[in-house]
Amino acid sequence: DQQVKQNSPSLSVQEGRISILNCDYTNSMFDYFLWYKKYPAEGPTFLISISSIKDKNEDGRFTVFLNKSAKHLSLHIVPSQPGDSAVYFCAANSGGSNYKLTFGKGTLLTVNP
């Protein structure tokens, strides 16, 4: 049973446009959410996170939005660059075991020049 779902296996956008990656979760105990980025043959790299007490967190070109009532979060990348092409994983954890990350299956983002 997937507790973190990324329903789009892939996404393709043009350089300079906005990329929006979506993530849904089912476990209402999750209260902290993270996005990781993964290049081929490398491990996942932390990108940005958000606590459930917030609905938005911004870091440069990356913004994460959280809608708790819908159990949905999204990652916005503006403007998208070819170097952003990677697999993006949504992850979550809960206060009781906040070391244990539960990941989605990932979305492959391709930014075309």
Place this chain on the structure above:
Amino acid sequence: GAGVSQTPSNKVTEKGKYVELRCDPISGHTALYWYRQSLGQGPEFLIYFQGTGAADDSGLPNDRFFAVRPEGSVSTLKIQRTERGDSAVYLCASSLMGGGRVDTQYFGPGTRLTVL
């Protein structure tokens, strides 16, 4: 500084054999984690070490899997009587303290295990 390193990068073995996968965490990181990523899936938690002790091994799939961290630094994941279903990328991560919201987990490149 050096990141998390894992050896070997690739391991091919035959069904029924024993394998060991090694993880060298970032120096000074007290927390260490193992995850497994099967084809088409996201990483799945296996075990968490705080220092030398396994604080949570609830993700280990069965008793063929075992992990140690005897000196609180390097960790070894051991798999006995390997099965084809064990084929996956095994990821190791470390963090400074463990168990904190802002305690980012840094991942190694993984070991790709193939069981023939």
